[in-house]
């Protein structure tokens with residue numbers, strides 16, 4: 001074993017393999033997982049999906065039978081939910097060994113886009129008890145060909161996600177060619193990683209995740225150092241991020257101090273009110289024209305007035321808004337409510353819920369209605385418009 005492996009507490013491979021699927025906000029983690037979910041190699045896998053903010057959506061959008069998917073929301077895996085991940089892995093093993101759940105032969109963890117992957121990896125390889133039951137095998141990082149280079153420049157989390165990977169998967173290659181600049185940036189961050197195309201026809205789950213036991217020595221010196229730093233900081237609940245604002249909770253909410261860049265927050269909305277398609281379009285237009293550059297990620301499932309049982313799925317990643325998809329039927333586990341998560345920079349708290357309510361006609365004292373909003377977007381507190 002190498003010195004860096006020893007320093008990081010890395011242990012000999014044993015136990016159930018755990019793969020980590022990471023990548024920045026909207027890079028294409030869930031899309032990739034959906035593409036591979038029917039692969040027989042994953043048929044007896046347990047999937048753990050973590051989401052930023054307190055409104056989970058990905059678990060609704062992963063096309064699985066449902067009983068193999070565990071959602072960890074209400075915080076970020078690398079911050080407050082880390083203890084929950086340890087408990088979940090311990091509980092899974094316990095339930096399998098006592099015959100309460102069908103046996104699983106591997107675990108795949110999808111992190112939030114803002115997650116620093118190092119604490120997540122440490123939960124598996126650095127934890128005294130879990131290290132007996134699980135082994136880390138296959139860290140896969142999705143990098144988006146459209147926004148990837150700018151994202152690597154702007155966000156330390158994205159650079160760490162790329163640096164720790166065994167495999168780098170470039171997504172959205174059909175929308176933009178991953179140019180030489182991005183390839184060389186990835187190679188400089190992680191010279192030994194395999195680079196794959198998310199849209200390649202022959203991509204398989206085994207080809208992606210089965211890269212052998214994780215070896216820190218195969219990565220840059222930084223990776224071994226981060227792994228050992230994280231394990232020692234963990235004892236004092238320290239964290240390598242900025243410690244800034246809370247996300248998605250009232251001030252004083254004690255357990256989700258979901259801290260990353262102090263300007264980034266998750267705004268979430270849950271509404272039982274159905275919305276007319278044209279009002280939704282106006283809501284999105286207004287939001288994007290006024291706040292487009294600050295909208296890092298939006299995803300949601302929307303209850304539409306014309307047929308509330310067939311929701312609309314929305315995705316935007318920075319300036320790129322995907323074509324909304326009308327689902328043919330309600331997804332398993334959906335409670336029929338609109339759920340929107342927006343990860344934004346410098347957006348006032350409560351803004352999205354207020355704006356949406358104005359367009360869906362939800363009554364509220366002193367709330368501007370649709371006409372007032374369209375005539376004067378500044379009617380929403382904190383709203384800035386370019387019109």
Ligand SMILES: Nc1nc2c(ncn2[C@@H]2O[C@H](COP(=O)(O)OP(=O)(O)OP(=O)(O)O)[C@@H](O)[C@H]2O)c(=O)[nH]1
Nearest residue numbers: 024025026027028029030031113171172198315322
């Ligand atoms: N054309 C194309 N679109 C993609 C690809 N991967 C993802 N997308 C689109 O990008 C958007 C975001 O994809 P997701 O898979 O939800 O991204 P994610 O990384 O799981 O997002 P978060 O969990 O919110 O960080 C969706 O609109 C996808 O349809 C790809 O390889 N090609």
